[in-house]
Amino acid sequence: MDTEAVTAQLDSELRARVFDSVGTLLPRVLGREIPELTDRTLLMADLGLRSATMLELLLELEDNLEIQIDVEDIDQGNMNTVGDLADFVAGHSTAD
Amino acid sequence: MTALAAMATYLPEHAVPIEDLADQLELTRMQVRLFQRFHGFSQIRLDTGGTLTDLLRAAATRLDELRGQEHRVRYVLHARSMPVAVPYPLNPLHDLCRELGLGHALAFTVSHHACATGLIAIDVAGQLLAEDPDPGALALVLAGEKAFTLDAQLVPGTSIFGEASAACLVSRDGPRDRLAAYATNFRGEFGGRLEELPELAARYEQEYPESLAQVLLGAVEQAGLNLGDISLILPHNVNVVSWQRLCRRIGFPIGNVLLSNVPMTGHAFCADLFINYLTATELGLLNPGDHYLVAAAGQGATFSAMVFEH
Numbered sequence: 001m002d003t004e005a006v007t008a009q010l011d012s013e014l015r016a017r018v019f020d021s022v023g024t025l026l027p028r029v030l031g032r033e034i035p036e037l038t039d040r041t042l043l044m045a046d047l048g049l050r051s052a053t054m055l056e057l058l059l060e061l062e063d064n065l066e067i068q069i070d071v072e073d074i075d076q077g078n079m080n081t082v083g084d085l086a087d088f089v090a091g092h093s094t095a096d
Numbered sequence: 097m098t099a100l101a102a103m104a105t106y107l108p109e110h111a112v113p114i115e116d117l118a119d120q121l122e123l124t125r126m127q128v129r130l131f132q133r134f135h136g137f138s139q140i141r142l143d144t145g146g147t148l149t150d151l152l153r154a155a156a157t158r159l160d161e162l163r164g165q166e167h168r169v170r171y172v173l174h175a176r177s178m179p180v181a182v183p184y185p186l187n188p189l190h191d192l193c194r195e196l197g198l199g200h201a202l203a204f205t206v207s208h209h210a211c212a213t214g215l216i217a218i219d220v221a222g223q224l225l226a227e228d229p230d231p232g233a234l235a236l237v238l239a240g241e242k243a244f245t246l247d248a249q250l251v252p253g254t255s256i257f258g259e260a261s262a263a264c265l266v267s268r269d270g271p272r273d274r275l276a277a278y279a280t281n282f283r284g285e286f287g288g289r290l291e292e293l294p295e296l297a298a299r300y301e302q303e304y305p306e307s308l309a310q311v312l313l314g315a316v317e318q319a320g321l322n323l324g325d326i327s328l329i330l331p332h333n334v335n336v337v338s339w340q341r342l343c344r345r346i347g348f349p350i351g352n353v354l355l356s357n358v359p360m361t362g363h364a365f366c367a368d369l370f371i372n373y374l375t376a377t378e379l380g381l382l383n384p385g386d387h388y389l390v391a392a393a394g395q396g397a398t399f400s401a402m403v404f405e406h
Contacts, residue, residue: 044298051301052253055134055337056126071134072340 015090017065022082025060029053039083054079058089067093098222099270100404101234102161105262105371106154107361108143114256114362121250131256136336136355140258140362142243148181149188151240155261155367156196162236162265166196169265171224171235172203175217175366177210177394178241178248189238198236210394211332212280214239214366215402218266219278225268235266239366251395252291255334258362262370273373276321276387277403279314281307286397300397304338307399309346312391315401325387326403329353330372332392333363354381368392382406 023037026047034047043049049057058069070092078088114137118128131137143151152174156162162169174189182188193203206217214237221235240261243249249257283303290297316323329352331339336355343350354372364371369390376382384406391401 048294048298050253050294050298052127052130055130055253059126059129059133071337075341075344 011090014065014067014093015086018061018086018089019082021061021064022057022085025057025064029056029060037082039081039086041082043079043082043085049079057085061089062096065093066096068096069093097269098218098225098275099267100218100273100275100373101265101267101270102159103262103264103370103374104155104158104160105260105367105374106151106158106240107260107371108141108146108151108154110142110144111139111360112142113139117249117256121246121256123250127253130253131335134335134337135255136358137256137362138359140243140256141260141360141364143259146259147188148240148242149192151242151259151261152188152192152238152263153195155240155263156192156236156238159236159263159265162196162263165234165265166198167200168230168232168234169198169201169236170228170230170233171221172198172201173217173221173235173237174203174205175214175237175239176205176207176241177213177365179207181205181241192238201236208396209282209398209400210396211334211363211366211368212392212394212398212400214332214369215278215280215390215392215400216398217366218264218275218402219280221266222268222275225266228268231268233268237264237266238262239264239370241365241367251334254338255363258364260361260364260367260371262367264370272384272406274405275402276405277315277318278400279311279318279402280398280400281311283307283397283399286395290395300395304393304397305342305345307397308342308391308393308401311399311401312342312346312389315389315403319387319403321387321403323348326389327352327383327386328376328381328388330369330376330388330390331355333358333361333368333372334393335363366392
Protein backbone atom coordinates (compact mmCIF):
# COMPACT_ATOMS: atom_id res chain seq x y z
CA MET A 1 0.00 0.00 0.00
CA ASP A 2 1.50 3.35 -0.98
CA THR A 3 1.71 6.34 1.38
CA GLU A 4 -1.23 8.13 -0.25
CA ALA A 5 -3.50 5.13 0.21
CA VAL A 6 -2.49 4.81 3.87
CA THR A 7 -3.21 8.53 4.46
CA ALA A 8 -6.60 8.24 2.75
CA GLN A 9 -7.44 5.24 4.92
CA LEU A 10 -6.36 7.06 8.08
CA ASP A 11 -8.41 10.07 7.08
CA SER A 12 -11.50 7.99 6.49
CA GLU A 13 -11.04 6.33 9.89
CA LEU A 14 -10.67 9.72 11.52
CA ARG A 15 -13.64 11.02 9.59
CA ALA A 16 -15.82 8.25 10.91
CA ARG A 17 -14.64 8.92 14.46
CA VAL A 18 -15.34 12.65 14.01
CA PHE A 19 -18.84 11.90 12.74
CA ASP A 20 -19.59 9.64 15.71
CA SER A 21 -18.14 12.11 18.19
CA VAL A 22 -20.22 14.97 16.81
CA GLY A 23 -23.32 12.96 17.62
CA THR A 24 -22.05 12.23 21.12
CA LEU A 25 -20.78 15.69 21.95
CA LEU A 26 -23.45 17.94 20.48
CA PRO A 27 -26.10 17.29 23.16
CA ARG A 28 -23.57 18.49 25.74
CA VAL A 29 -22.56 21.57 23.72
CA LEU A 30 -26.16 22.52 22.94
CA GLY A 31 -27.60 21.47 26.27
CA ARG A 32 -30.37 19.44 24.60
CA GLU A 33 -30.98 16.24 22.69
CA ILE A 34 -30.48 16.25 18.92
CA PRO A 35 -32.09 14.26 16.08
CA GLU A 36 -30.17 11.40 14.45
CA LEU A 37 -27.38 12.78 12.31
CA THR A 38 -26.59 12.15 8.66
CA ASP A 39 -23.84 13.63 6.52
CA ARG A 40 -26.41 16.08 5.19
CA THR A 41 -27.72 17.34 8.51
CA LEU A 42 -27.36 21.13 8.48
CA LEU A 43 -25.41 22.31 11.50
CA MET A 44 -27.05 25.70 11.75
CA ALA A 45 -30.51 25.30 10.23
CA ASP A 46 -31.25 21.77 11.52
CA LEU A 47 -29.31 21.70 14.77
CA GLY A 48 -29.26 25.39 15.71
CA LEU A 49 -25.49 25.72 16.04
CA ARG A 50 -24.04 29.22 16.09
CA SER A 51 -20.51 30.39 15.48
CA ALA A 52 -19.58 30.08 19.17
CA THR A 53 -21.17 26.66 19.66
CA MET A 54 -19.42 25.49 16.48
CA LEU A 55 -16.07 26.52 17.97
CA GLU A 56 -16.98 24.87 21.26
CA LEU A 57 -17.73 21.68 19.34
CA LEU A 58 -14.27 21.84 17.74
CA LEU A 59 -12.66 22.11 21.17
CA GLU A 60 -14.71 19.17 22.41
CA LEU A 61 -13.66 17.16 19.34
CA GLU A 62 -10.00 17.97 20.02
CA ASP A 63 -10.30 16.72 23.60
CA ASN A 64 -12.38 13.72 22.74
CA LEU A 65 -10.27 12.51 19.79
CA GLU A 66 -6.90 13.73 21.14
CA ILE A 67 -6.22 15.73 18.01
CA GLN A 68 -5.25 19.31 17.22
CA ILE A 69 -7.48 20.91 14.58
CA ASP A 70 -5.98 23.54 12.31
CA VAL A 71 -8.83 25.99 12.88
CA GLU A 72 -7.25 28.91 11.06
CA ASP A 73 -8.29 27.30 7.76
CA ILE A 74 -11.93 26.76 8.65
CA ASP A 75 -14.50 28.72 6.71
CA GLN A 76 -18.28 28.90 6.41
CA GLY A 77 -18.22 26.27 3.65
CA ASN A 78 -16.70 23.77 6.09
CA MET A 79 -19.50 24.27 8.56
CA ASN A 80 -22.65 23.76 6.50
CA THR A 81 -23.36 20.10 7.20
CA VAL A 82 -22.12 17.45 9.61
CA GLY A 83 -20.42 15.82 6.58
CA ASP A 84 -18.62 19.07 5.68
CA LEU A 85 -17.36 19.41 9.24
CA ALA A 86 -16.22 15.77 9.41
CA ASP A 87 -14.38 16.20 6.08
CA PHE A 88 -12.67 19.35 7.32
CA VAL A 89 -11.58 17.95 10.65
CA ALA A 90 -10.31 14.72 9.07
CA GLY A 91 -8.27 16.75 6.59
CA HIS A 92 -6.96 19.45 8.93
CA SER A 93 -5.90 17.67 12.11
CA THR A 94 -2.80 16.27 13.66
CA ALA A 95 -2.49 13.83 16.52
CA ASP A 96 -2.17 15.62 19.83
CA MET B 97 -10.35 67.47 5.65
CA THR B 98 -10.94 66.16 9.20
CA ALA B 99 -7.67 65.29 10.91
CA LEU B 100 -6.64 63.57 14.12
CA ALA B 101 -4.39 66.16 15.67
CA ALA B 102 -3.29 64.32 18.83
CA MET B 103 -4.16 61.27 20.84
CA ALA B 104 -3.58 59.75 24.26
CA THR B 105 -4.79 56.59 25.90
CA TYR B 106 -4.97 55.10 29.36
CA LEU B 107 -4.70 51.40 30.18
CA PRO B 108 -5.37 50.62 33.84
CA GLU B 109 -2.57 48.65 35.46
CA HIS B 110 -4.86 46.04 36.94
CA ALA B 111 -4.89 43.11 34.51
CA VAL B 112 -7.29 40.24 35.11
CA PRO B 113 -6.78 36.90 33.37
CA ILE B 114 -10.02 35.85 31.73
CA GLU B 115 -10.02 32.48 33.49
CA ASP B 116 -10.39 34.48 36.73
CA LEU B 117 -13.57 36.01 35.32
CA ALA B 118 -15.24 32.67 34.60
CA ASP B 119 -17.54 32.68 37.64
CA GLN B 120 -18.43 36.32 37.30
CA LEU B 121 -19.20 35.96 33.57
CA GLU B 122 -20.85 32.57 34.05
CA LEU B 123 -18.46 30.91 31.59
CA THR B 124 -17.86 27.17 31.47
CA ARG B 125 -14.29 25.83 31.28
CA MET B 126 -14.82 25.17 27.58
CA GLN B 127 -16.12 28.69 26.95
CA VAL B 128 -13.03 30.13 28.61
CA ARG B 129 -10.88 27.97 26.34
CA LEU B 130 -12.89 29.16 23.36
CA PHE B 131 -12.12 32.77 24.23
CA GLN B 132 -8.44 31.96 24.67
CA ARG B 133 -7.90 29.65 21.73
CA PHE B 134 -10.08 31.11 18.98
CA HIS B 135 -10.89 34.62 20.08
CA GLY B 136 -7.38 35.45 21.23
CA PHE B 137 -8.26 36.81 24.68
CA SER B 138 -5.87 36.44 27.58
CA GLN B 139 -6.65 39.25 30.01
CA ILE B 140 -8.63 42.44 30.36
CA ARG B 141 -7.80 45.65 32.21
CA LEU B 142 -10.01 46.95 34.97
CA ASP B 143 -9.88 50.36 36.60
CA THR B 144 -11.01 48.86 39.89
CA GLY B 145 -12.53 51.38 42.24
CA GLY B 146 -12.40 54.13 39.64
CA THR B 147 -15.43 55.95 38.29
CA LEU B 148 -16.21 56.76 34.68
CA THR B 149 -14.97 60.29 35.32
CA ASP B 150 -11.68 58.87 36.62
CA LEU B 151 -11.32 56.68 33.56
CA LEU B 152 -11.92 59.48 31.06
CA ARG B 153 -9.81 61.91 33.06
CA ALA B 154 -6.86 59.53 32.94
CA ALA B 155 -6.79 59.68 29.14
CA ALA B 156 -7.57 63.40 28.87
CA THR B 157 -4.81 64.42 31.29
CA ARG B 158 -2.30 62.37 29.30
CA LEU B 159 -3.12 64.42 26.21
CA ASP B 160 -0.26 66.92 26.45
CA GLU B 161 -1.36 68.69 23.27
CA LEU B 162 -4.56 69.77 25.01
CA ARG B 163 -2.61 71.87 27.50
CA GLY B 164 -2.83 75.56 26.60
CA GLN B 165 -5.30 74.81 23.79
CA GLU B 166 -8.40 74.46 25.96
CA HIS B 167 -9.88 77.71 24.63
CA ARG B 168 -9.85 76.26 21.10
CA VAL B 169 -11.89 73.20 22.07
CA ARG B 170 -15.45 73.93 20.99
CA TYR B 171 -16.89 70.42 21.22
CA VAL B 172 -16.35 67.49 23.56
CA LEU B 173 -17.87 64.20 22.49
CA HIS B 174 -18.00 61.05 24.57
CA ALA B 175 -18.21 58.07 22.20
CA ARG B 176 -20.10 55.44 24.14
CA SER B 177 -21.09 51.87 23.27
CA MET B 178 -23.52 51.32 26.12
CA PRO B 179 -26.69 53.43 26.12
CA VAL B 180 -26.55 53.92 29.89
CA ALA B 181 -23.55 54.99 31.98
CA VAL B 182 -24.65 56.64 35.22
CA PRO B 183 -28.01 57.50 36.85
CA TYR B 184 -29.54 60.94 36.40
CA PRO B 185 -28.57 63.62 37.37
CA LEU B 186 -24.91 62.58 37.39
CA ASN B 187 -23.00 63.79 34.36
CA PRO B 188 -19.37 62.66 34.32
CA LEU B 189 -18.70 64.33 30.98
CA HIS B 190 -19.79 67.76 32.16
CA ASP B 191 -17.92 67.28 35.45
CA LEU B 192 -14.75 66.41 33.55
CA CYS B 193 -15.13 69.34 31.16
CA ARG B 194 -15.30 71.74 34.09
CA GLU B 195 -12.21 70.13 35.65
CA LEU B 196 -10.24 70.36 32.42
CA GLY B 197 -11.12 73.98 31.76
CA LEU B 198 -13.48 72.99 28.98
CA GLY B 199 -16.68 74.23 30.62
CA HIS B 200 -17.29 76.53 27.65
CA ALA B 201 -17.38 73.66 25.15
CA LEU B 202 -20.52 72.01 23.83
CA ALA B 203 -20.26 68.60 25.46
CA PHE B 204 -22.43 65.63 24.60
CA THR B 205 -22.47 61.86 24.28
CA VAL B 206 -22.66 60.02 20.98
CA SER B 207 -24.26 56.63 21.44
CA HIS B 208 -26.66 53.96 20.13
CA HIS B 209 -24.23 52.56 17.58
CA ALA B 210 -22.52 50.29 20.08
CA CYS B 211 -18.86 49.77 19.33
CA ALA B 212 -19.05 51.61 15.99
CA THR B 213 -19.80 54.84 17.88
CA GLY B 214 -16.14 55.88 18.00
CA LEU B 215 -16.07 56.35 14.24
CA ILE B 216 -19.36 58.20 14.27
CA ALA B 217 -18.02 60.54 16.95
CA ILE B 218 -15.01 61.37 14.76
CA ASP B 219 -17.34 62.00 11.82
CA VAL B 220 -19.68 64.18 13.89
CA ALA B 221 -16.70 66.12 15.28
CA GLY B 222 -15.42 66.69 11.76
CA GLN B 223 -18.81 67.89 10.54
CA LEU B 224 -19.18 70.31 13.44
CA LEU B 225 -15.69 71.70 12.90
CA ALA B 226 -16.31 72.09 9.17
CA GLU B 227 -19.29 74.33 9.94
CA ASP B 228 -17.64 76.20 12.80
CA PRO B 229 -16.83 79.86 12.07
CA ASP B 230 -13.40 79.42 13.69
CA PRO B 231 -11.10 77.41 11.39
CA GLY B 232 -8.80 76.78 14.35
CA ALA B 233 -11.53 75.20 16.49
CA LEU B 234 -10.91 71.76 17.92
CA ALA B 235 -13.06 68.87 19.10
CA LEU B 236 -12.10 66.48 21.86
CA VAL B 237 -13.36 62.93 21.38
CA LEU B 238 -13.30 60.78 24.50
CA ALA B 239 -13.82 57.03 24.63
CA GLY B 240 -13.87 54.59 27.50
CA GLU B 241 -16.52 52.90 29.60
CA LYS B 242 -16.99 51.00 32.80
CA ALA B 243 -17.64 47.29 32.33
CA PHE B 244 -20.28 47.59 35.03
CA THR B 245 -22.92 44.97 34.24
CA LEU B 246 -22.86 41.49 32.75
CA ASP B 247 -24.14 42.96 29.47
CA ALA B 248 -21.29 45.46 29.52
CA GLN B 249 -18.73 42.75 30.25
CA LEU B 250 -19.62 40.03 27.80
CA VAL B 251 -21.14 39.30 24.42
CA PRO B 252 -21.67 35.56 24.92
CA GLY B 253 -19.43 33.46 22.71
CA THR B 254 -18.07 36.56 21.02
CA SER B 255 -16.25 39.11 23.14
CA ILE B 256 -15.14 40.17 26.62
CA PHE B 257 -14.97 43.84 27.50
CA GLY B 258 -12.34 45.63 29.52
CA GLU B 259 -11.80 49.14 30.80
CA ALA B 260 -9.46 51.59 29.11
CA SER B 261 -9.86 55.09 27.74
CA ALA B 262 -8.74 57.42 24.98
CA ALA B 263 -8.72 61.13 24.24
CA CYS B 264 -8.35 62.41 20.70
CA LEU B 265 -8.13 65.99 19.50
CA VAL B 266 -9.83 66.42 16.15
CA SER B 267 -9.19 69.41 13.90
CA ARG B 268 -10.88 70.68 10.76
CA ASP B 269 -7.72 70.11 8.79
CA GLY B 270 -4.17 69.16 9.48
CA PRO B 271 -1.02 67.57 8.17
CA ARG B 272 -1.42 64.09 9.63
CA ASP B 273 -3.99 61.35 9.97
CA ARG B 274 -6.36 62.99 7.56
CA LEU B 275 -9.75 61.39 7.07
CA ALA B 276 -9.92 60.34 3.42
CA ALA B 277 -13.18 58.38 3.46
CA TYR B 278 -15.95 57.16 5.72
CA ALA B 279 -18.40 54.38 4.92
CA THR B 280 -21.15 53.29 7.27
CA ASN B 281 -24.11 51.00 7.04
CA PHE B 282 -26.92 51.13 9.57
CA ARG B 283 -28.78 47.82 9.85
CA GLY B 284 -31.52 48.63 12.31
CA GLU B 285 -33.27 45.33 11.60
CA PHE B 286 -30.68 43.74 13.91
CA GLY B 287 -31.77 45.84 16.88
CA GLY B 288 -32.78 43.90 19.97
CA ARG B 289 -31.31 41.68 22.61
CA LEU B 290 -29.73 39.00 20.45
CA GLU B 291 -29.28 36.53 23.33
CA GLU B 292 -33.07 36.32 23.53
CA LEU B 293 -33.70 36.30 19.77
CA PRO B 294 -31.86 33.25 18.39
CA GLU B 295 -33.18 33.57 14.82
CA LEU B 296 -32.18 37.21 14.60
CA ALA B 297 -28.82 36.40 16.19
CA ALA B 298 -28.19 33.67 13.62
CA ARG B 299 -29.04 36.04 10.77
CA TYR B 300 -26.78 38.75 12.24
CA GLU B 301 -23.96 36.25 12.48
CA GLN B 302 -24.46 35.23 8.86
CA GLU B 303 -24.60 38.78 7.53
CA TYR B 304 -21.90 40.28 9.76
CA PRO B 305 -18.85 39.37 7.61
CA GLU B 306 -20.34 40.60 4.34
CA SER B 307 -21.72 43.78 5.91
CA LEU B 308 -18.37 44.65 7.48
CA ALA B 309 -16.52 43.73 4.28
CA GLN B 310 -18.81 46.06 2.32
CA VAL B 311 -17.97 49.12 4.41
CA LEU B 312 -14.24 48.32 4.43
CA LEU B 313 -14.17 48.01 0.65
CA GLY B 314 -16.61 50.92 0.29
CA ALA B 315 -14.36 53.25 2.28
CA VAL B 316 -11.32 52.19 0.27
CA GLU B 317 -13.15 52.82 -3.00
CA GLN B 318 -14.49 56.15 -1.74
CA ALA B 319 -10.89 57.18 -0.99
CA GLY B 320 -9.97 56.39 -4.60
CA LEU B 321 -7.74 53.51 -3.51
CA ASN B 322 -7.45 49.76 -3.87
CA LEU B 323 -7.21 47.35 -0.96
CA GLY B 324 -3.58 46.82 -1.90
CA ASP B 325 -2.94 50.49 -1.06
CA ILE B 326 -3.96 49.91 2.56
CA SER B 327 -0.97 49.29 4.78
CA LEU B 328 -2.80 48.44 7.99
CA ILE B 329 -6.21 47.82 9.47
CA LEU B 330 -6.86 49.10 12.98
CA PRO B 331 -9.75 46.95 14.14
CA HIS B 332 -12.20 47.00 16.97
CA ASN B 333 -11.01 44.21 19.28
CA VAL B 334 -14.15 42.09 19.11
CA ASN B 335 -12.05 38.93 18.75
CA VAL B 336 -9.35 37.46 16.53
CA VAL B 337 -11.26 34.76 14.70
CA SER B 338 -13.78 37.13 13.11
CA TRP B 339 -10.93 39.20 11.65
CA GLN B 340 -9.22 36.06 10.35
CA ARG B 341 -12.40 35.11 8.50
CA LEU B 342 -12.98 38.63 7.25
CA CYS B 343 -9.44 38.88 5.90
CA ARG B 344 -9.85 35.61 4.01
CA ARG B 345 -13.09 36.94 2.55
CA ILE B 346 -11.63 40.21 1.25
CA GLY B 347 -8.12 38.95 0.49
CA PHE B 348 -6.28 41.12 3.00
CA PRO B 349 -3.23 39.79 4.89
CA ILE B 350 -4.20 39.07 8.49
CA GLY B 351 -0.67 40.05 9.56
CA ASN B 352 -1.56 43.63 8.58
CA VAL B 353 -4.47 43.80 11.02
CA LEU B 354 -3.30 45.08 14.38
CA LEU B 355 -4.63 42.38 16.71
CA SER B 356 -1.80 42.38 19.25
CA ASN B 357 -3.88 44.29 21.81
CA VAL B 358 -6.71 41.74 21.86
CA PRO B 359 -4.91 39.46 24.35
CA MET B 360 -3.75 42.41 26.46
CA THR B 361 -6.84 44.59 26.77
CA GLY B 362 -9.84 42.63 25.56
CA HIS B 363 -12.48 44.72 23.83
CA ALA B 364 -12.27 48.21 25.33
CA PHE B 365 -15.54 49.45 23.81
CA CYS B 366 -14.95 52.46 21.53
CA ALA B 367 -11.43 53.03 22.86
CA ASP B 368 -9.98 50.11 20.86
CA LEU B 369 -9.46 52.16 17.72
CA PHE B 370 -7.45 54.82 19.46
CA ILE B 371 -5.42 52.34 21.53
CA ASN B 372 -4.61 50.40 18.38
CA TYR B 373 -3.59 53.59 16.58
CA LEU B 374 -1.08 54.47 19.28
CA THR B 375 0.29 50.92 19.30
CA ALA B 376 0.73 51.10 15.53
CA THR B 377 2.65 54.36 15.74
CA GLU B 378 4.75 53.15 18.70
CA LEU B 379 5.69 50.04 16.73
CA GLY B 380 6.52 52.14 13.66
CA LEU B 381 3.88 50.39 11.57
CA LEU B 382 2.71 53.61 9.93
CA ASN B 383 4.87 55.75 7.69
CA PRO B 384 4.03 59.24 6.47
CA GLY B 385 1.64 58.98 3.55
CA ASP B 386 0.45 55.48 4.45
CA HIS B 387 -3.25 54.83 4.13
CA TYR B 388 -4.86 52.75 6.82
CA LEU B 389 -8.34 51.54 7.61
CA VAL B 390 -10.09 51.89 10.94
CA ALA B 391 -13.11 49.65 11.30
CA ALA B 392 -15.75 48.67 13.81
CA ALA B 393 -19.09 46.93 14.00
CA GLY B 394 -21.66 47.64 16.66
CA GLN B 395 -24.50 45.40 17.70
CA GLY B 396 -27.81 46.84 16.69
CA ALA B 397 -26.25 47.01 14.06
CA THR B 398 -23.85 49.55 12.60
CA PHE B 399 -20.88 48.71 10.37
CA SER B 400 -18.36 51.51 9.84
CA ALA B 401 -14.95 52.02 8.29
CA MET B 402 -12.72 55.03 7.78
CA VAL B 403 -9.65 55.48 5.63
CA PHE B 404 -6.98 57.79 7.01
CA GLU B 405 -3.76 59.07 5.50
CA HIS B 406 -0.98 59.08 8.08
